[in-house]
Amino acid sequence: MQYGHRAKILAGGTDVLVHMKMERIAPQAVISINRIPNLDRIAAQGGYLRIGARATIKAIECDPLVQSRYQALAEACNSFSTTQVQIMGTVGGNLGNGSPASDSAPALIAFDARVEITGPDGKRQLPLEEFSWAGQDGPAKRRVAHRCHSASATVRNGQRVP
Ligand SMILES: Cc1cc2nc3c(=O)[nH]c(=O)nc-3n(C[C@H](O)[C@H](O)[C@H](O)COP(=O)(O)OP(=O)(O)OC[C@H]3O[C@@H](n4cnc5c(N)ncnc54)[C@H](O)[C@@H]3O)c2cc1C
Numbered sequence: 001m002q003y004g005h006r007a008k009i010l011a012g013g014t015d016v017l018v019h020m021k022m023e024r025i026a027p028q029a030v031i032s033i034n035r036i037p038n039l040d041r042i043a044a045q046g047g048y049l050r051i052g053a054r055a056t057i058k059a060i061e062c063d064p065l066v067q068s069r070y071q072a073l074a075e076a077c078n079s080f081s082t083t084q085v086q087i088m089g090t091v092g093g094n095l096g097n098g099s100p101a102s103d104s105a106p107a108l109i110a111f112d113a114r115v116e117i118t119g120p121d122g123k124r125q126l127p128l129e130e131f132s133w134a135g136q137d138g139p140a141k142r143r144v145a146h147r148c149h150s151a152s153a154t155v156r157n158g159q160r161v162p
Contacts, residue, residue, distance in 0.1 A: 053092025
């Protein structure tokens, strides 16, 4: 908290560490979220699928619920460039980048994903499409949650098919 925007959150590090090595960024503090309990959980909860910000791309792809109900998301995770990036990279980091080239965002948006943001003023949620491109230095995105519309929701040409 004391470092404000001079601090950088570290999840899988596949982006942060590359940028630091290339001297594009020089944060005064690097704050790992890797020991926060349950932040990697993927679970159905109250009609939603909740994906913890530190869930890895590989874990999301391989999750049985994602594979059975959210195939487009599983396929999006599978399309990440390399196995190493899939194993280390997280969904929180992928969205935290704010990159329009994010591979997870289109599928999550198609499933009406909402982002839960936790900051000094508490928690709030907003639709992913309103959040995703807002920049890289926002408050911690603790969870992505989206409503389980139906057991057979699929995505075709970016449109969810009921
Ligand atoms: C060789 C290579 C290949 C790649 N291929 C792909 C690809 O095919 N598709 C793709 O979409 N991306 C790709 N990426 C980008 C990157 O790997 C992904 O975006 C990955 O999901 C980032 O996750 P991470 O946990 O490693 O993020 P980190 O590097 O730890 O963090 C990334 C950013 O998000 C912020 N952040 C992380 N977690 C949180 C949080 N909980 N709350 C707030 N901010 C947070 C960090 O401060 C940082 O700004 C690639 C990167 C590399 C180096």
